[in-house]
Amino acid sequence: MKKTLTIIGKIIAVLAIVIVLFLAIVFLVNIVCNKMEQGKIESYGQFVTVDGKNMNVFIQGEGEETVVLLPGYGTAAPALDFKLLIDELSPFYKVVVVEPFGYGLSDETDKERITENIVSELHEALQQLDIDEFTLMGHSIAGIYGLDYVNKYPNEVSAFVGLDSSVPTLSEKEIGSSIIGTLKLLKKAGLARLQVKLGEDPYAALPYDDKTKEQMSILIHKNMYNPSQLNEAENMYANFRAAENLSFPKNLPVIFFIQADHKVTERWIPEHKKQIKDSVHGKVMTFEGDHYLYRTKAKEIVENFRAYMDEIK
Known part of the structure; x- marks a missing residue:
């Protein structure tokens, strides 16, 4: 029995050493990669000063009408991620992609990521660029921020376009501080990089250039x-709740391009239809695809958006 316990003890010690060495290697590799990658980042767009910080804005196209694009939660580089959609829109519109704080090349911020602050910062960025009339086109969580924006600044937004956009009545689950703490640890330890490495590349089969x-x-x-993004996640549930009593202005043109088959809820299409039930120019269109429809259905989205805008003129 004593010999068996000794062997088990040695096995446990070896495993502990292997785990520690593995974590140390992951940590060091992450530090080295971060430093190397920092020098490879290429600038795109332009900075505007918002709340004393740099917010990155990308503009393409010279159309008379402007489309402002807002990303969904966690989109690492919005102006690059939207590229396929921008290329379809820009022959007809001036396309403006605003990268919120903590996204793309924009600075991070200590300011709480509540809807009020995010919308105020977006407004300030657009004011800096003298953009005061536009179609607001938003993906995912931008449906919540966009709903707030059109109510606060109704004279600026000429139409709202939801790209599989979030609905206040289909709230995200509340994220506790323990989960946030775990994610911070994953980032610091380098395990977040390993997580990405072991996961599926969402861009591999898509027609983005190398x-x-x-x-x-x-x-x-x-x-x-x-x-910044973790703080936004922590505030997400409260942001959904705050939007529950908001509705789109009756006369504001609103069109949703959404998934035909949502993998989590059967209420996806009905709840979007409810959002426009009182709208004079409300419309819902469905596509076969995942949450990131604009990556695979950019051409169809733009064709139908243009047709819709022509119809309501």
Whole structure:
């Protein structure tokens, strides 16, 4: 029995050493990669000063009408991620992608990521660029922020376009401080990088050029689980609740491009239809695809958006 316990003890000691060495290697590799990648990041867009910090804004196209694009939660490099959609929109519109704090090349911020602050910062960025009339087109969580924006600044937004956008009545689950703490540890230990490495590459089969894919990969590692995005996640449930009593202005044109088959809830299409039940120009269109419809259905989205805007004129 004593000999058996000694063997078991040695096995446990060896396993402990292996685990410690593995974690040390992951930690060091992450530090080295972060430093190397920092020098490979290429600038795109332009900085505007918002709340004393740099917010990155990308503009493409010279159309008379402006479309402002807002990303979904956690999109590492919005202006690059939206590239396929931007390329379809820009022959007809001036396309403006605003990268919120903690996203893309924008600075991080200590300011709480509540809807009020996020919307105020977006408004300030657009004011800096003298953009005061536009179509607001938003993906995912931008459906919550966009709903707040059109109510606060109704004279600026000429139409709202939801790209599989969030609905206040289908709230995200509350994320506790323990989960946030775990994600911070994963980031610091380098395990977040390993998580990405072992996961499926969402861009592998998509028609982005190699340079864009490389930059998005670098910015995923840079921005994943950063303090600004984690604070936004922590505030997400409250942001949904705060939007429950908001509705789109009756005369505001609203069109939703959403998944035909949502994997989590059967209420996805009905709840979007409820959002526009009182709208004079409300419409819901469905596509076969995942949550990131704009990556695979960019051409169809733009064609139908343009047709819709022509119809309501």
